[in-house]
Amino acid sequence: MSLKTFAHGIHPRENKEITALKPIRRFPFPPYFVLLLSQHAGKPAKPIVREGQEVCRGELIAVANGFVSVPIHSPATGVVKKVGTSLDFNGKMAPAIIIIPYPGSLQQVECWQSRDIDHMTPKEIIQGVQDMGMVGLGGAAFPTHVKLTPPKGKTIETLIINGCECEPYLTSDHRVMLEQSDDIMMGIRLLLKGVMAQRAVIAIEANKPDAIELMKKCSEGEKQISVAVFQTKYPQGAEKMLTRALMKKDIPSGGLPADIGCVISNVATVAEIGRLLPRGQGLIERVVTISGRGVQRPGNYFIPIGTPLDFILDQVGLEGRAHQVIFGGPMMGKGVAFLETPITKGISGIVVMADAEHKSRQKIYPCIKCAECVNSCPIHLNPSTLGLLARKDEFDQMAEDFHLFDCFECGCCSYVCPSHIPLVQYFRLAKEAVRKKRSAA
Amino acid sequence: MTSRYLDMEISTSPHLGRGLSVPIIMRNVVYALLPIIGVAVYTFGLSVFFLVFTTLVTCLMAERFICLWTRKPSTIGDYSAAITGILLGLTLPPGFPLWMAALGSVIAMALGKALFGGLGFNPFNPALVGRAFLQAAFPTAITTWSDAFQADRFTTFINTTLTLPFMKAIPDTVSGATALAAMKFDHKLADTYDLFIGNISGSAGETCALVILLGGGYLALRKMLDWRIPVGIFLSVLLVSGLFWWMDPKNPPPLFMLFSGGLMLGAVFMATDMVTSPVTPVGAWIYSGLIGVLVVFIRLFGGLPEGVMYAILLGNAATPLINLMTQPKVYGSVKGGKKD
Numbered sequence: 208m209s210l211k212t213f214a215h216g217i218h219p220r221e222n223k224e225i226t227a228l229k230p231i232r233r234f235p236f237p238p239y240f241v242l243l244l245s246q247h248a249g250k251p252a253k254p255i256v257r258e259g260q261e262v263c264r265g266e267l268i269a270v271a272n273g274f275v276s277v278p279i280h281s282p283a284t285g286v287v288k289k290v291g292t293s294l295d296f297n298g299k300m301a302p303a304i305i306i307i308p309y310p311g312s313l314q315q316v317e318c319w320q321s322r323d324i325d326h327m328t329p330k331e332i333i334q335g336v337q338d339m340g341m342v343g344l345g346g347a348a349f350p351t352h353v354k355l356t357p358p359k360g361k362t363i364e365t366l367i368i369n370g371c372e373c374e375p376y377l378t379s380d381h382r383v384m385l386e387q388s389d390d391i392m393m394g395i396r397l398l399l400k401g402v403m404a405q406r407a408v409i410a411i412e413a414n415k416p417d418a419i420e421l422m423k424k425c426s427e428g429e430k431q432i433s434v435a436v437f438q439t440k441y442p443q444g445a446e447k448m449l450t451r452a453l454m455k456k457d458i459p460s461g462g463l464p465a466d467i468g469c470v471i472s473n474v475a476t477v478a479e480i481g482r483l484l485p486r487g488q489g490l491i492e493r494v495v496t497i498s499g500r501g502v503q504r505p506g507n508y509f510i511p512i513g514t515p516l517d518f519i520l521d522q523v524g525l526e527g528r529a530h531q532v533i534f535g536g537p538m539m540g541k542g543v544a545f546l547e548t549p550i551t552k553g554i555s556g557i558v559v560m561a562d563a564e565h566k567s568r569q570k571i572y573p574c575i576k577c578a579e580c581v582n583s584c585p586i587h588l589n590p591s592t593l594g595l596l597a598r599k600d601e602f603d604q605m606a607e608d609f610h611l612f613d614c615f616e617c618g619c620c621s622y623v624c625p626s627h628i629p630l631v632q633y634f635r636l637a638k639e640a641v642r643k644k645r646s647a648a
Numbered sequence: 649m650t651s652r653y654l655d656m657e658i659s660t661s662p663h664l665g666r667g668l669s670v671p672i673i674m675r676n677v678v679y680a681l682l683p684i685i686g687v688a689v690y691t692f693g694l695s696v697f698f699l700v701f702t703t704l705v706t707c708l709m710a711e712r713f714i715c716l717w718t719r720k721p722s723t724i725g726d727y728s729a730a731i732t733g734i735l736l737g738l739t740l741p742p743g744f745p746l747w748m749a750a751l752g753s754v755i756a757m758a759l760g761k762a763l764f765g766g767l768g769f770n771p772f773n774p775a776l777v778g779r780a781f782l783q784a785a786f787p788t789a790i791t792t793w794s795d796a797f798q799a800d801r802f803t804t805f806i807n808t809t810l811t812l813p814f815m816k817a818i819p820d821t822v823s824g825a826t827a828l829a830a831m832k833f834d835h836k837l838a839d840t841y842d843l844f845i846g847n848i849s850g851s852a853g854e855t856c857a858l859v860i861l862l863g864g865g866y867l868a869l870r871k872m873l874d875w876r877i878p879v880g881i882f883l884s885v886l887l888v889s890g891l892f893w894w895m896d897p898k899n900p901p902p903l904f905m906l907f908s909g910g911l912m913l914g915a916v917f918m919a920t921d922m923v924t925s926p927v928t929p930v931g932a933w934i935y936s937g938l939i940g941v942l943v944v945f946i947r948l949f950g951g952l953p954e955g956v957m958y959a960i961l962l963g964n965a966a967t968p969l970i971n972l973m974t975q976p977k978v979y980g981s982v983k984g985g986k987k988d
Contacts, residue, residue: 219664375664447980457979457980460979528655528656531657531659531663533661537662538661538663540661542657544658572670573766573768573769575670576768576923576925581928584976586979587976587977589975589976610978613978613981616661622665625666625668625669626670626768627669631662635660
């Protein structure tokens with residue numbers, strides 16, 4: 208069987224063996240929770256609790272503010288200490304609710320309202336997805352119900368369930384596929400009905416044979432659901448690469464997957480929908496891979512949203528001092544500047560780098576036009592020329608002639624560059640400069 | 649608690665690197681050139697050893713001096729100056745006067761590279777700029793060849809090697825025409841096997857095709873060389889010279905064209921210089937095809953027996969345009985709205 212794939216891309220060391228065989232384990236409650244009101248893309252949620260108010264595990268504490276926004280639920284039974292601000296991973300002030308859990312409070316969800324899923328209309332399903340505070344758990348944290356609502360005039364034919372997990376180190380989606388297969392199947396059925404799609408394809412990279420086998424077994428007898436196996440290559444899990452590899456179709460520049468009749472959803476997102484929607488519960492915890500050589504007890508953990516990072520690091524233990532902490536995978540994840548920051552809905556992994564495995568500060572050489580970046584860019588841009596233009600502040604030319612805004616910052620070019628030029632960083636700055644200029648004009 | 653921050657590093661993604669660097673690539677090119685130097689010294693003896701030594705050391709010194717002069721950190725560590733030095737030495741005749749070689753090295757580093765801003769910014773291959781200067785300034789010395797495998801080659805210098813500065817090299821004996829010159833002026837064809845093994849006269853490092861191909865193969869396998877460029881040049885030379893041979897059998901046969909002169913060394917080690925060759929795969933094919941056509945035309949119709957140097961320099965000149973013409977087709981740009 209030939210594996211599906213796309214042209215270009217890279218093969219970084221996967222390092223998944225550190226946590227791939229570790230079953231998902233529950234995490235204890237921390238002494239306090241910090242729930243950022245803006246942990247999803249779009250407008251921040253509006254708090255509906257007061258300081259000193261008692262809340263139950265699963266209770267609604269902030270409501271969605273408009274269509275592109277989702278509510279937030281309390282991760283534990285306790286008391287609201289503060290409705291104000293806290294520091295996010297950048298060390299920036301952000302609106303937040305702080306909850307102190309009662310000692311000995313149970314991990315049982317106390318607030319829910321079960322639904323009759325057999326008689327739900329597509330609209331009700333999508334509304335239900337918003338009500339549970341669901342966002343894309345793959346990392347982007349884009350409200351799921353918005354994705355499931357195609358623009359007017361577009362119909363969805365194919366639902367792609369993304370279990371590629373191409374980022375090195377991360378294994379949370381892998382474990383979810385192995386341990387929550389029933390939830391995934393339930394989620395797929397609900398979503399198929401919700402978006403009125405013809406078929407669902409579960410996309411998995413070839414490096415997860417056990418998950419492929421189980422998913423195939425589960426989808427036997429389901430006419431609409433199939434499994435597609437992809438070559439192990441970064442960034443296969445990106446939306447643009449998935450549609451090209453699976454259907455030989457490109458998402459138009461600046462467009463959405465819906466433009467070619469697709470909706471792409473992360474496998475963990477689908478599992479949570481399948482588990483929570485029938486019970487009418489909110490999203491209050493998620494599976495997070497904690498890995499890297501800087502951690503003593505790496506693994507896959509079920510962590511309540513709002514748990515502070517320093518509490519997590521205390522629980523898993525650090526090897527000496529952390530050299531670098533990353534939220535997400537090492538290719539596209541964010542460097543953490545502030546260790547007291549809480550876990551949010553979009554964080555699929557915490558990677559703690561020890562000195563040895565980190566690239567650390569390397570000497571930057573001039574571009575020697577070796578073309579490695581050109582031959583690895585999955586979007587087929589010319590990072591070499593873009594980088595040279597960025598050095599000359601030619602941001603407008605980058606955007607107009609060299610498709611700057613098609614770059615989704617996968618990091619392949621920076622990864623392969625023998626001159627260690629921080630290309631992705633240049634492109635981010637360039638995009639910012641162009642955006643500022645355009646909004647000023 | 650705060651001690652946790654002491655060793656922390658904050659950077660933007662990606663947080664991983666491949667662990668390859670410019671000096672590693674350049675060092676491997678030097679490794680691939682070492683056997684060629686070995687064969688050259690074995691073929692022509694003492695003079696070639698000192699010739700390559702002179703160009704190498706002069707290039708390194710020139711690079712260092714230019715860095716000191718412009719108050720920039722030393723760039724010797726990136727090995728690029730070493731490559732230029734070795735390549736320049738290998739393209740010169742075995743008995744080339746050392747003072748001329750040193751002058752050529754300085755020109756290569758200063759006019760070929762530093763003038764444009766150093767590594768990565770030079771439009772032309774620096775070694776070929778140096779050689780082009782020598783060809784123009786010392787036309788006799790650069791076309792005076794000596795025979796391969798002379799009996800006393802390890803004990804005595806070729807008589808032109810130690811010519812004093814600003815003196816003209818006057819060879820005692822006229823000897824050792826290259827295969828290309830013999831073909832052009834005397835209509836004598838060398839045996840292709842001799843050309844492949846290096847059993848003939850020629851520039852120091854260009855005689856043995858076998859060892860050049862081995863070095864190129866090593867770099868191509870390590871992905872430090874774009875295989876398309878030498879393959880494209882070979883195919884283009886075979887095709888174009890084959891056409892002329894077919895039209896008139898008095899023209900040299902394609903295989904002779906392939907293995908004679910500086911074509912192998914030029915195609916494998918000079919045309920593939922990353923800085924001066926196109927970045928796109930399609931561009932590499934166009935560039936190499938162009939060089940092959942130019943080589944055959946200069947060799948067959950020009951006044952010079954050899955045309956590889958000028959062909960590559962012209963190819964270098966066309967590179968920016970080729971890059972612009974062959975921009976890769978961007979994902980999703982086929983249909984749909986142009987939002988940018």
